[in-house]
Amino acid sequence: SLGFALVEEERRGRFNPDLARELGVPEGPLWGRLHRGEAVTLPDGRVVDPEVLVGPRRSGRKVVISGDTRPAQTVIDASRGADVLVHEATFADEEADRARETGHSTAREAATVAARAGVRQLVLTHFSARYSRDASELLREAREEFDAVVLARDGLEIDVPFQDDSVPEGVDREGSRRG
Numbered sequence: 310s311l312g313f314a315l316v317e318e319e320r321r322g323r324f325n326p327d328l329a330r331e332l333g334v335p336e337g338p339l340w341g342r343l344h345r346g347e348a349v350t351l352p353d354g355r356v357v358d359p360e361v362l363v364g365p366r367r368s369g370r371k372v373v374i375s376g377d378t379r380p381a382q383t384v385i386d387a388s389r390g391a392d393v394l395v396h397e398a399t400f401a402d403e404e405a406d407r408a409r410e411t412g413h414s415t416a417r418e419a420a421t422v423a424a425r426a427g428v429r430q431l432v433l434t435h436f437s438a439r440y441s442r443d444a445s446e447l448l449r450e451a452r453e454e455f456d457a458v459v460l461a462r463d464g465l466e467i468d469v470p471f472q473d474d475s476v477p478e479g480v481d482r483e484g485s486r487r488g
Contacts, residue, residue, distance in 0.1 A: 310378035310412075314387050317369025320471070321345075325362050332357060370469050373428075377435065379409065380418045388426035392469050395461065396422060397435035401446045404437070416447035420454035429472075434461035 324344040326336075334340065334357055339349045343359045350356050373388040374395040388394045399413035408415050414422075416433055423431040433451060436444050444460050451458045459465070 310376045310381075312373065312375040312378070312384065312387060314391070315370075315372045315374075317371070319366045319368055322364035322366055325364070329362050332361070334362070368472060370471060372469060377413060379412055380414055380422050385422055385426045388422065388428055391426065391428045392472070393430045393432060393467060394423050394426065394428040395432045395434055398433035398447050398451065399435055399437050401440070402450055416451040417454055420451035420458060423458075424455045429457060430467065430469075431455055431458045432461050432465075432467060433458060436460075 321344060324340065326340070329340060329343070330336075333351060333353070333355075334343065334349070335352075339351075342349050343357065343362050346359045346363070348356055348358050371391040372393045372395070373384075373391045375384050375388075375397065377397055377399075378384060384396070396419040397414055398416035398419045399411070400408040400415050402415055402417055405415050405418075407413075408418070413435075419433055420431060431451065433444075433447060436447060440447060448458060448460055459467070
């Protein structure tokens with residue numbers, strides 16, 4: 310199976326304009342320099358470090374798209390902390406044996422992958438033709454394992470907002486420890 314993880318770079322922390330004013334930092338170029346991580350010297354000689362005015366770095370967005378697959382640890386690992394996971398759900402529970410035989414997943418299995426990976430949103434896709442008129446059974450089974458589930462359909466648009474959560478110190482966006 311083939312999959313993709315689209316991961317944006319971390320973003321700068323939030324700049325605190327109220328505190329900047331309180332410290333006497335004039336609006337304008339000095340604010341930009343501080344936000345970019347540079348220390349600045351004020352007209353009265355005081356040095357203001359950016360750490361005082363800029364919050365922790367914030368994570369970018371992460372979207373994982375998995376191809377045809379059985380539930381797999383590699384998909385869980387690649388999806389860890391993702392904002393969105395697009396995962397196939399070819400069959401309902403009643404066809405679990407067929408899913409195993411054909412290398413596909415059930416909706417419940419896809420939801421379990423999403424829950425184990427700690428994703429924010431699961432998009433189920435690649436349904437068997439038997440569900441072309443009504444895939445509500447797939448949605449119901451998935452939601453028994455994971456709440457934030459939608460069914461993919463032609464033209465579906467998913468908003469992936471930035472999360473204001475900072476990336477924990479020493480951990481990258483994929484959940485791995487940094488040296």
